[in-house]
Amino acid sequence: MATAITLRAGKFATTPRVATAATTESTAVRWILISIALCFLVLFLFLPLAIVFSEALRRGIGAYWKNLLQPDALAAIRLTLLAAGIAVPLNLLFGVAAAWAIGKFEFVGKSLLITLIDLPFSVSPVVSGLIYVLLFGLQGLLGPWLARHDLQIIFAVPGIVLATIFVTFPFVARELIPLLQAQGQEEEEAALALGASGWQTFFRVSLPNIKWGLLYGVILCNARAMGEFGAVSVVSGHIRGRTNTMPLHIEILYNEYQFAAAFAVASLLALLALATLVIKTVVEWRARRQLAESTQWNGGEQVV
Amino acid sequence: MSIEANSITKKFGQFAALDEVSLEIPSGELVALLGPSGSGKTTLLRIIAGLEFADSGTVLFDGEDTTQRTARDRRVGFVFQHYALFRHMTVFENIAFGLKVRPRGQRPSKEQIHAKVDELLRLIQLKNLANRYPSQLSGGQRQRVALARALAVEPSVLLLDEPFGSLDAKVRLELRRWLRQLHDEVQITSVFVTHDQDEALEVADRVAVMNKGRIEQVGSPDEVYHHPLTPFVYNFLGNVNLFHGRKIVN
Numbered sequence: 001m002a003t004a005i006t007l008r009a010g011k012f013a014t015t016p017r018v019a020t021a022a023t024t025e026s027t028a029v030r031w032i033l034i035s036i037a038l039c040f041l042v043l044f045l046f047l048p049l050a051i052v053f054s055e056a057l058r059r060g061i062g063a064y065w066k067n068l069l070q071p072d073a074l075a076a077i078r079l080t081l082l083a084a085g086i087a088v089p090l091n092l093l094f095g096v097a098a099a100w101a102i103g104k105f106e107f108v109g110k111s112l113l114i115t116l117i118d119l120p121f122s123v124s125p126v127v128s129g130l131i132y133v134l135l136f137g138l139q140g141l142l143g144p145w146l147a148r149h150d151l152q153i154i155f156a157v158p159g160i161v162l163a164t165i166f167v168t169f170p171f172v173a174r175e176l177i178p179l180l181q182a183q184g185q186e187e188e189e190a191a192l193a194l195g196a197s198g199w200q201t202f203f204r205v206s207l208p209n210i211k212w213g214l215l216y217g218v219i220l221c222n223a224r225a226m227g228e229f230g231a232v233s234v235v236s237g238h239i240r241g242r243t244n245t246m247p248l249h250i251e252i253l254y255n256e257y258q259f260a261a262a263f264a265v266a267s268l269l270a271l272l273a274l275a276t277l278v279i280k281t282v283v284e285w286r287a288r289r290q291l292a293e294s295t296q297w298n299g300g301e302q303v304v
Numbered sequence: 305m306s307i308e309a310n311s312i313t314k315k316f317g318q319f320a321a322l323d324e325v326s327l328e329i330p331s332g333e334l335v336a337l338l339g340p341s342g343s344g345k346t347t348l349l350r351i352i353a354g355l356e357f358a359d360s361g362t363v364l365f366d367g368e369d370t371t372q373r374t375a376r377d378r379r380v381g382f383v384f385q386h387y388a389l390f391r392h393m394t395v396f397e398n399i400a401f402g403l404k405v406r407p408r409g410q411r412p413s414k415e416q417i418h419a420k421v422d423e424l425l426r427l428i429q430l431k432n433l434a435n436r437y438p439s440q441l442s443g444g445q446r447q448r449v450a451l452a453r454a455l456a457v458e459p460s461v462l463l464l465d466e467p468f469g470s471l472d473a474k475v476r477l478e479l480r481r482w483l484r485q486l487h488d489e490v491q492i493t494s495v496f497v498t499h500d501q502d503e504a505l506e507v508a509d510r511v512a513v514m515n516k517g518r519i520e521q522v523g524s525p526d527e528v529y530h531h532p533l534t535p536f537v538y539n540f541l542g543n544v545n546l547f548h549g550r551k552i553v554n
Contacts, residue, residue, distance in 0.1 A: 186388035189355050193375045193382040194402035194457055204405070208392040 055263035067264035075241040076249035084225040087164040095172025103180025129234025155237030163231040175217030212287035223276040305460040306331045312361035321347040323517040336504035339514030345497045354378045381454030385466040387446045389438040396434040402457035424452040444475040464496035
């Protein structure tokens with residue numbers, strides 16, 4: 001993300017660079033570059049998206065609905081919503097807490113914590129799924145104990161939720177850290193000196209200042225939580241109607257040559273992606289403005 | 305309210321920001337902490353405010369030990385160098401904040417808050433800008449809003465960290481005269497930090513000159529200017545010619 005640059009450039013970051021005669025290219029070069037970019041976009045982004053929807057609707061809208069309303073498909077949708085519904089709020093909580101600690105305080109092991117937050121990004125999702133199997137599986141570290149207490153985590157809903165939480169953990173925290181660092185502590189100190197309690201300071205001063213960044217992180221987190229395949233695939237066990245999330249269900253349908261059904265469910269995920277994109281663009285714009293304002297703010301420049 | 309700081313020591317890692325510093329501020333006085341950057345003046349101010357805690361030493365308000373109390377319980381008005389206005393609140397909401405967050409029993413009614421904020425807006429001459437956001441104000445206007453916000457809670461002590469540091473020369477001159485006037489009107493014990501000699505000498509009743517975590521001299525502007533106790537004070541307060549001499553004894 002462009003955060004680091006924005007921070008350093010301060011208030012100049014918001015002024016767009018205007019091409020001058022010296023930096024501009026000839027018309028031909030410009031058109032060639034634009035067409036290459038457009039070709040790429042059409043080939044790799046628009047075409048697949050269009051195919052998803054056309055395949056899903058090939059047998060007509062009636063078949064489309066029928067495919068979506070199959071019990072297994074509905075179960076997969078429910079499970080995906082459940083996993084995201086648990087993972088997103090929890091990661092919202094963890095993310096705010098972690099970002100808060102990193103952005104506002106100095107402590108030993110801070111860089112270690114930052115590295116740990118990034119871990120889910122750097123580890124392959126399949127590996128993170130395997131970690132849970134090795135931990136909670138029957139042959140795993142805690143497996144025997146869990147079995148004795150009749151608790152099933154792997155090949156059951158808890159495992160899916162855990163894997164989703166792990167994979168989507170960095171989104172909220174990553175989004176908030178640069179924002180909190182840019183804002184510094186002065187406003188919180190001011191609130192405390194004015195007699196506000198810790199909670200009042202958080203809800204009246206800190207939270208309003210990060211709300212757009214927070215929302216942006218939550219949207220990304222949610223998109224990933226619903227779309228996650230690798231980690232969930234390892235821990236789920238692919239039990240139809242019970243431990244299949246939408247992405248897993250799509251794969252099964254596709255492997256069984258039920259293309260229309262597979263694409264129908266896939267179209268839901270694609271719709272989610274499109275909705276995310278629209279919300280993201282709006283929120284991102286607001287969030288960037290908030291960050292720009294924060295950096296300007298602490299620069300202490302004057303607007304006379 | 306009088307302030308008394310007794311042998312305050314504060315270290316950041318290996319660096320001693322304050323080294324056994326003691327300072328007494330009588331009630332109602334306007335005192336400047338003057339010194340070059342890194343001399344510990346802001347740290348001392350923050351320790352008096354309760355935003356920072358000393359490694360050793362005590363802070364007394366009216367003879368009462370407040371060393372263990374947090375900023376929230378000390379009832380000080382603090383004006384930050386970069387104002388620290390709440391950016392998502394209007395000028396009005398900023399000033400009203402300290403009154404609105406009071407516990408239910410002590411919170412004034414809506415009308416009382418309104419009246420109080422109106423009165424402060426008149427004091428800082430920004431009555432027509434009550435609904436603006438801080439980002440829409442000039443530096444000098446923000447500074448005055450920050451002051452009004454600190455005064456709204458009727459603090460017993462007003463602490464200002466480089467209050468005019470980030471203003472241009474002309475606005476700075478106006479604002480410091482205005483602060484002096486304000487202090488004559490409100491008569492609240494005030495401490496402000498500055499690295500600007502003129503500012504300290506013109507505005508303050510008394511000046512404490514600081515260097516390398518110690519107070520070199522405390523006195524009225526006249527005293528420190530005309531009778532500097534140490535070479536540092538002499539050097540820092542004006543353009544000086546230093547002659548080295550040797551005493552020849554026959």
